[in-house]
Amino acid sequence: MSEDLNFVQRARREKLDALVAQGVSPFAYSFDRTHTTVDALRLHPADQHEEGDTVRVAGRIVAWRAHGKTTFAHLADDSGRIQLYFRRDQLGDATYAKLDMFDIGDVIGVGGPLFRTRTGEVTVRAVDVELLAKSLRPLPFGKEEVVDGVTVRHSGFADAEQRYRQRYADLAVHPEVRLLFRARSTMIRALRGSLDELGYLEVETPVLQPVYGGATARPFMTHHNALDTTLYLRIADELYLKRLVVGGLDRVYEIGHDFRNEGIDRTHNPEFTMLEFYEAYADYSVMMTRVENLVVCAAAAVGAVWAPPEIEGAVEHGSGGVPQLRPPFPRIQWVQSLNDALGADAMGLGDEALRNAARQIGVQKVETLSRPKVLDEMFQALVESKLHDPTFVVDYPVELSPLAKPKRGDPTLTERFELFARGKELANAFSELNDPIDQRRRFEAQARLRAAGDEEASGVDEDYLRAMEYGMPPMGGVGIGIDRLFMYLTNTPNIRDVILFPILRPE
Numbered sequence: 001m002s003e004d005l006n007f008v009q010r011a012r013r014e015k016l017d018a019l020v021a022q023g024v025s026p027f028a029y030s031f032d033r034t035h036t037t038v039d040a041l042r043l044h045p046a047d048q049h050e051e052g053d054t055v056r057v058a059g060r061i062v063a064w065r066a067h068g069k070t071t072f073a074h075l076a077d078d079s080g081r082i083q084l085y086f087r088r089d090q091l092g093d094a095t096y097a098k099l100d101m102f103d104i105g106d107v108i109g110v111g112g113p114l115f116r117t118r119t120g121e122v123t124v125r126a127v128d129v130e131l132l133a134k135s136l137r138p139l140p141f142g143k144e145e146v147v148d149g150v151t152v153r154h155s156g157f158a159d160a161e162q163r164y165r166q167r168y169a170d171l172a173v174h175p176e177v178r179l180l181f182r183a184r185s186t187m188i189r190a191l192r193g194s195l196d197e198l199g200y201l202e203v204e205t206p207v208l209q210p211v212y213g214g215a216t217a218r219p220f221m222t223h224h225n226a227l228d229t230t231l232y233l234r235i236a237d238e239l240y241l242k243r244l245v246v247g248g249l250d251r252v253y254e255i256g257h258d259f260r261n262e263g264i265d266r267t268h269n270p271e272f273t274m275l276e277f278y279e280a281y282a283d284y285s286v287m288m289t290r291v292e293n294l295v296v297c298a299a300a301a302v303g304a305v306w307a308p309p310e311i312e313g314a315v316e317h318g319s320g321g322v323p324q325l326r327p328p329f330p331r332i333q334w335v336q337s338l339n340d341a342l343g344a345d346a347m348g349l350g351d352e353a354l355r356n357a358a359r360q361i362g363v364q365k366v367e368t369l370s371r372p373k374v375l376d377e378m379f380q381a382l383v384e385s386k387l388h389d390p391t392f393v394v395d396y397p398v399e400l401s402p403l404a405k406p407k408r409g410d411p412t413l414t415e416r417f418e419l420f421a422r423g424k425e426l427a428n429a430f431s432e433l434n435d436p437i438d439q440r441r442r443f444e445a446q447a448r449l450r451a452a453g454d455e456e457a458s459g460v461d462e463d464y465l466r467a468m469e470y471g472m473p474p475m476g477g478v479g480i481g482i483d484r485l486f487m488y489l490t491n492t493p494n495i496r497d498v499i500l501f502p503i504l505r506p507e
Contacts, residue, residue: 012136015101019131024098026134031109033058038079044114044122052114057082057124058132060172061106062141071099075110075124078178083123084110091126098131105135105172141173164496165504183306184486184498188255190301191275191480194294200251200277205240207233207257213464214238214403216446216456217260220270233259237276238403238477242432243467245280245475253277255482266494267424270503273482280473283431284404284415287476288392291419291427292327295390295485299325302489322489331392334379335413341382346375347397347412354378370454372399387420402442402458404430421488429478436468 019026034056035043044052059077071086088096102108112127140157156173157163163170171178192202210229212219214236224231237254244252255275262268279286303322338346342357349357354374355366363369363377375397383393395407396416404414415431433439440460449457486498496502 008138009136012103012134012138015103016134016136019098019101019134022098024101024131026131028109028130028132031058031130031132032056033109036079037075037077037082040082040114040124041080041122044116046120049116051125054111054113054127055124056109056111058109059107060135060139061102061104061108064102064104066099069096072123075108076175080175083117083121084126085115085117085123086126086129091129095129099129102131103135103138104141105137105139106131107133107135139169139173160494160496161504164502165507167500179306180490180492180498181500183302183490184482186305187298187302187486187489188482190297191294191482192255194297195253195277198251198290200253200279201249203241203244203249203252203254204256205234205237205244205254207259209234209240211459211461211463213458213461215260216402216458218262218455220259220261235260236479237274238278238479239461239464241276241278242472242475242477243464245278246467246470246472250280250473251278264503266496267484267487269483269495269499272495272499275480275482276478278432278475278477280475282476283474284394284417284429284476287429287478288331288394288417289327290476291429291478291480292329294480295419295426296325296327298485299323299489302486306490308491325390329390329392329419331394331417332383334393334396337383337393338375338379341386342378346378368453370449370452370457372397372449373454373456376400384420384425385423388422390419390421390426392417392419401430402446403433403439405433405435422491424484424488425481426485426488427478427480429476432472432475432477434468434472434474436465436472439468440465 016026037057037059040055040057043055057075057077059075059081061073062076062081063074065072069088073084073086074081075084086096086099109130109132110124110126110128112125115123115125117123142156157170171181196202208222208224208231210231212232212235214234215238217235219235220233222231222233223229235258237256237258241252241254253276255273257271258274259271262270264270277290279290299322307321335347344357346354346357351371354371358366358374358378361378361381363374363381366374369377387393394417395410395413396404396418398406398412398414401414401416404416407413407415417429418425419427433442443458443460443465446457447459450459483495483498486492487495490498492498
């Protein structure tokens with residue numbers, strides 16, 4: 001295979017040298033494009049049989065059929081594809097001869113009038129043609145055929161890891177992947193628009209932080225040479241956004257990347273996208289309604305532009321389109337649902353009894369986990385993994401929620417909810433803790449866990465406590481995993497399929 005590829009690459013470089021020798025620049029500066037391929041197709045209605053408007057289109061050659069004095073090709077751009085028709089007597093011998101130096105994958109620009117072939121296909125009759133970028137490495141285009149009216153692609157690029165590693169090639173040869181990422185962008189715009197309409201202010205907070213916090217996760221560390229200090233890539237946006245609420249910005253949100261130094265699997269990538277938003281004078285019940293409406297809005301936005309691909313070799317999205325969501329979503333209690341699934345009072349078990357129960361349900365390396373982590377792992381195994389439709393799990397134990405306010409009427413619980421769907425967490429929210437004395441106690445408890453070896457526990461953030469001591473309004477706060485939400489809405493089982501450039505092992 002490598003010998004064949006090397007032969008093809010050598011052949012393309014020989015064509016490149018021949019073009020240069022003939023005075024053709026193989027890598028252009030620009031091209032005056034007047035229409036996308038889809039815009040050009042729309043210019044020529046089905047009832048128009050005479051020659052139509054003149055267009056200038058540009059894109060990549062994806063098909064090429066030479067027949068002596070005439071050549072047909074298909075040109076693809078970001079919007080679609082259109083047929084091209086070249087005639088030697090139209091272009092002249094010298095220009096037509098240069099077409100022999102063109103290859104599948106070359107980027108070209110073509111100008112000429114639109115017409116319909118005898119088969120009815122809208123086509124550009126090429127009057128002029130320019131080479132814009134010579135493809136020196138063949139793209140892995142596959143073969144296509146139509147079976148029972150459905151386009152079936154036998155992909156030339158089937159290895160999933162290579163597709164992630166060479167996303168540029170994946171996008172170039174798989175239009176359904178381009179559509180998927182367009183749908184993701186559409187979803188994010190819809191989320192922004194909804195929050196903007198509610199009066200939220202979009203802000204930016206530090207990615208490099210002297211103290212990490214806002215979640216329980218192992219951070220990435222780096223060293224700042226000029227300051228001679230250790231810094232951390234943020235694991236959450238939370239603590240800085242809440243500082244802004246102290247400062248008088250009552251409704252704020254941020255969509256940005258967070259980083260957690262954890263394993264890589266079908267639902268985890270060390271770099272991921274989060275939406276976090278905070279609202280002064282609200283509590284978790286208000287935020288539950290906000291999340292419900294945002295998820296419904298996101299589903300509508302994705303459903304308007306995306307449908308499951310019907311092409312073999314496409315991303316494995318599973319079956320079914322975007323779910324039809326109607327609020328209110330079901331609500332279940334954290335403690336009660338775990339007790340029901342376990343058949344025992346989980347919170348009442350001693351440490352050793354709890355660890356034994358965890359072992360029996362398959363929790364791994366129980367002896368290395370803190371008690372809160374054991375409870376969390378048990379809940380994931382017995383409850384979370386079984387929640388298919390969007391469901392709010394509410395009122396978490398206080399030891400699992402160091403930043404949430406105690407539940408009114410039951411101080412052993414907190415006013416916290418998480419949204420789960422298809423067995424995965426989509427959102428996490430609190431009635432935010434605004435008591436700096438209580439917050440210090442919880443930070444110190446986290447610091448003790450960290451000192452005992454829990455690498456995911458945080459420490460004491462003195463600056464954040466100082467901000468709280470100025471007076472932090474009551475507020476509700478939410479974090480929504482953008483990647484996870486989009487995975488749910490498109491039924492995509494692997495997070496690497498919804499991240500343009502996921503983290504991979506070294507090649």
